[in-house]
Amino acid sequence: MKRVTAFLLCLMLIIFSVPISVFAEGDGNFDGGGGGMGNGSSQNFWNPRNDGVRITVIRCRDQMPVTTPIDFSNKNQNNIKIHFGKKSKIQYRNGSSLQAYTSVYNYYIPSQPMPRIIGSSSYTINIEATKKYFCSEYALKLIASLTGMNYENLISGDYKILIEPIAYMTFQGVYMAMTAHEAALYDEKLGGGLRAKMVSLSHKNLPLALFLQTSDLGFAAWSGSSNQKVSNTQIKAYLGLGVIRFSEADKGVDIDSNSYEYRCDTDVITSITVNTDRRRTPDNPVSVTFRVNGQNYTVSNIYIPEGESQKVWFKWHTPKTPQTLNIDVSISGASANKANITAQIVDLKENTPPNPTANDKNSSFKTSSIPSKAPKTSATWGKWDCYWEPKWEWQANWSWVSTGKNTGYWVDNGHWVDRGDWKYKWISYYAYLSANMNLQPDAKVPTAYSKTMKSGYGINLNVNSNLSSNAPSSSITGAQNAISYYPEFNYKTYNRVLEMITAGYSSSFQLRKNKYSTYNQRVHFTPIWYPDGIYSVYAEVIDVWTPEGMLSVNLNDYVNIKGSLYDDWHIGPQF
Incomplete structure (x- = not known):
């Protein structure tokens, strides 16, 4: 009669849902407790070691089960008369009701036995052994095989494995299987009937067999006692679950890198492109470490949507001497092939023009066109x-x-x-480079008028640049170098590297002091033989660095040559 009563009660169950939590990664998020079992009876009892687990694969993105739960047990459970189907704590939370079944109970006996899951008066559960077992390659590959999932997908970090302890007990003379959550729902339907007969199992050892150490998926970890009886409300909200997470098994990050050429003693920006086939959030951020010249530069908290990419960069200062440097790039928070960037550090040498003299001649000189190199004056990134x-x-x-x-x-x-x-x-950044050059006769030219002067005298050269950007200072540099070229050399062979007068985003440059100048002026001397006409100087403003590479701008300005300094000389008798 008691068996019939229990059976009818099971068939009448209509219960509501409750929360869960899980973790995944070859890293177990669970702990356990329990204690003495108390006294049973011939109609209501549980035998130690008669336990198991229910395993469900949960998708991290929306906390939804993606596999039908599977039950593991070390013992033969062919005599189960009543069970509650294959539902996880997640499904009960999402609205599934408790239903009793008398059909065949399906389960799996692993070839490598599980550690004991539920403790008893004579045995304290070894939670570390449980973690080691379910985080092992054997267990994870078995779960993948039984659920039909690809093993690499299972451990990719997109999924977590929910583990719930199961007790196989005799209640009111009927052999039953239930998880801790199902036991709480069942007891509520019976008005406390399960607790009255099986409290040490149903409301202590079973729910306390597994509980979360840290909160996850919106549910709190258990901070209460691990060896005292608990309520149905506590069981449904906190107990009877563990999680395996897979953050270290992350994959899907590709690194695109390039080789760079930098000038010595210069601030530069080095960047790579990170591509990912799965989303990166504050739950699983990526960080990139660049190692150059014995120093590490780490960029943390990189978030990228699934299938997207972005630049990752760092700012550093090049050595003062020419050399080749290898920049090692490594990823943390995701697996990826390491990248290696080759940085050629070159010297910006001035090939100083020779000192002009009064006897210089060049009757075959023909003017050349001003160089037309392609500038790069803007960049956008984000x-x-x-x-x-x-x-x-x-x-x-x-x-x-x-x-x-x-x-x-x-x-x-x-x-x-x-x-x-x-x-x-998407946070968008921009950088725009502008510059101007002013070419004028030197102040010591006695007969100069505005931009007209005689050949053989000196000229002054002033370059001003401006970088407009909304990016932080860690992402950009102002112009750091300017080089000038001259028409008498057909804008080849010889050049002058200008001296930086003002540094920063609004930088300025002038000619260096000329050692051949009587007055130590910042001048370039035009050749005395230069023909009348336009004398144009060409300059390049360089080393404006962004994550999108170097910005540069090309400039030119002129003075008008009319006559030579010989025209200013007069030789006559002295009176």
């Missing part, structure tokens, strides 16, 4: 940012309040749960 967009939903948690024999009422002890998700936004 990076992804990630923010949490909340989505609050009410999480029901119904509990039965008994007011007497076979009377009572249900109370919803639920709470609001944030089931939001990470969203992305």
Whole structure:
């Protein structure tokens, strides 16, 4: 008669849902407790070692099960008369009701036995052994095989494995299988009937066999006692679950890098492109470390949507001497092939023009066109940012309040749960380089008028540059070098490297002091033989660095040559 009663009660169950939590990565997020079992009876008892686990693969992105739960047990469980199907704590949380089944109970006996899951008065569970077992390659490959998942996908970091302890018990003379969550729901339906007969198992050792060490997926870790009886509400909200997570098994990051040429003693920006085939959020950020010349530069908290990419860069200062440097690039937070960047550090040498003399001649000189190198005066780039967009939903948690024999009422002890998700936004940066050059006769030229002067005298050269950008200083540099070329050399062979007068985003440059100048002026002397006409100087402003490479601008200006300095000389008798 007791067996019939239990069976009918099982068939009448209609229960509401409850929360879960999980972790995944060859890293177990669970702990366990329990204690003495108390006294049983011939109709209500549990034998130590008669336990198992329910395993469900959960997708991290939306906390949804992607496999039908599978049950593991070390013992033959062919005599199960009543079970509650294959539902996980997640499914009960999402609204599935408790239903009793008398059909064949399906389970799997692993060839490598599991550690004991539920403790007893004579055995304290070894939670480290449980973690080691379920985080092992054997267990994970077995789970992948039984659930039909690809093993590499399972450990990719996109999924977590939910583990729930199962007790195989005899209750009211009927041999049953149930998880801790199902035991709590069942007890509520019976008005406390399960707790009254099996409290040490159903409301202590079973739920306390596994619980979270750290909160996850919107649910809190258990911070209560690990060896005292607990309530149905506590079981549904906190207990009877563990999680395996796979953050270290991350994959799908590719690094694109290039070779660079830099000038000595210069601030530069070095960048790579990081591509990912799965999304990166504050839950699984990527960091990139650049190692150059014995120093590490780490860029942390890199967030990228699935299938997207972005530049990752760092700012550094090159050595003062020419050399070849290898920049090693490594990823943390995801597996990826290491990259190696070759940086050629070259000297910006001035090939100083020879000192002009009064006897210089060049009757075959022909003017050349001003060089027309392609400038790069602008760059745009950006990076992804990630923010949490909340989505609050009410999480029901119904509990039965008994007011007497076979009377009572249900109370919803639920709470609001944030089931939001990470969203992305693109932060865009720009940099625009502008510059101007002013060519004028030197102040010591006695017969100069505006931009007209005689050949053989000196000219002054002033370059001003400006970098306009919305990027932080760690992403850009101002112009750091300027080089000038001259028409008498057909803009080849000889050049003058200008001296930086003002550094920064608004930088300025002038000719260096000429050692051949009587007055130590910042001049370049035009050749006395230069023909009348336009004398144009060409200059390049360089070493403006961004994550998109170097910006540069080409400039030119002129003076008008009319006559030579011989025209200013007069030789005559002295009176």
